[in-house]
Amino acid sequence: MSAPNAPLTDEKAAPRSNPFRSINLSTRFWVALVLVAFVVVLGMAGWVYPTGPGEKVGSLYDPPGDGLLFGTDNFGHDVVSVLMAGTRTSLIIGLVAGIVATTIGVAVGLVSGFVGGWLEELLMGVTNVVLAIPSIIVLILISISLPQSTIWSLAIVIGITAWPWTARAVRAQASSVATREHIDVARLSGSRLPSILLRDVLPYILSYTVMAFVLQVSGAILAEAALSMLGLGPSGANSLGTQLHWALAFQAVASGAWWAFLPPTIILTLVSFGFLLLQASLDEVFNPRLRRGKRRQMKQSAARRAEDARALAASRSEQDGDDAQDPESEAVPAAGRGIQEGGVA
């Protein structure tokens, strides 16, 4: 797991002249950002796009052309317009569900990890029980029980089924922070529990929380798509999932109407891949052990690291691997890093 106090550790290593050196944004980060930004812009574009998603502009599966970039869907609606509206809905559901899940997860994790005792037992017991029941099942059951699902109810339902793994991870982090000295200082100075949790513990796990949130958002978007494709989508609204649902129901794939199903498929893939990549690159920003320098800085140590890696791979030289915790100790991490250099270049 990432060390929550990463920036402090790094202070020593970074030269004073450039305080921003510690934030090395990798290519991977920029690729992820472009992907996510593209999806967000697509969702926003629905507001300025001239055709509404419910406007009938043609008949069943009109091919692209004639002023329509992606033709029409099974209702004769403009696919581009439906896609924009659907992307927006999916993003809203993802955001709301992500906020709900992360809030519950962080609250449960913080309290159980920090307070400990029977409260921890109880909360973690509940978490483990919820974690053991597959969430898609609970989602299906709740969705068929709702008299009518709107995008908001769907988002909240997805959120309240997705929190347990965040809670477990946050608990592990919080209980490690709980043993640090500054917590004792805060206690001795008379801070109350909520204040200690929010001011003294939360900042240390904030980076982790942000990453968990990113994954929750993409997870929620995919959960919504899965539910919608099963026929449990938000009623009267377009989402990426409902778009696929209708395309499948009206045989778009078999009849070769690629314009009806490829756009939402591609956007869902981009969302999923983009958010995963974003999380991975944020992990690198927050966790110095995973960090890879920019090209310029890499050059300085490249020779030494290559040498180390080669030496280690050949396993002929003795190396002190005790300092794996220290980001500056190149011995062990370099070997891993040499291999890890992959990713999206």
Added chain:
Amino acid sequence: MKLGRYIARKTMWYLVALVAAVSLNFLLPRLVPGNPVDVIVSNLTRGGSITGDQQKQIYDSFVTEFGLDQPLWQQFLTYLGKVFTGDLGTSFGSYPTSVNTLIGDALPWSIAVQLPAIIIGWLLGNLVGAVAAFRGGNWDRSVFTSSLFLSAMPYYCLSILLLYGLAVVAGVFPVGGAYSLGETPSLSPSFLMDALSYYWLPFLSLVVVFIGGQAVGMRSMAIYELGGDYVNYARAMGIGDNKITQYIFRNAMLPQITGLALSIGTLVGGALITELVFNYPGVGTLLFTAISNNDYPVIQAITLIITVAVLVANFCVEIVYGIVDPRIRAAATGEK
């Protein structure tokens, strides 16, 4: 003694989870305002020619049939009793077929596609991931990037792309279904050959995603192990590369084996939508039909089966892990 305590503790938690799951399964659909029977009756009588009186009769017979006139706790007891005797009830949608029959027809298709896909995908994925980690360089870069992409891609998206690319455009495989029209499922060679041609596409779409996910996991585990202290120690001791590779491989495999067990547990519910995309007559398609017909007994039975399968798989993994790895046992009983 310690092991016994560990197992007892785990058993207790999984029993609690099972009770919670079964209760949720029973309660949630019954929280629907109104009555599921309303929908069925209004669907049945949509034709028109039925008078209000007849409608009332049909309604009443359905209510008694499904026990909806009894108090909730009594319904719950009946439900529990039936579940434990393996009777999952009668379908609303295709009345009077029993749910057991419907699921019995669908389950073999789902298992036939997924079990081989999981096992083959697991073997190939681990091989690919381990080789990528050990070899490094360009090989690793391309394998890792493509595996990451595949594992990040929602599995149903890949299914749609494969179906369109390989069946509709290229025409290599038949489009949708599990066997040709006019065939009846049997174990005759001609039917099996026919079913096989429909089998490839769903199988392929699942196996590819699984390879990607396993390769990503195996690669990072192997890289993590490569940096372990024991590797350095072994090297300092002058132990040969082959031996070290063995150590690394064995340690990296443990979590992967858990993954395999869990995948087999989530088998039934793992690829519900793949079946929809390929119009494959498995549990996913059955669930979809049940949802569109408000066929609550079928929905409940499917969700119950999936939940129990997942819980049992999780339980087995934890027990096996407790036996294999004493550290986990100690941590769980608070003796660390």
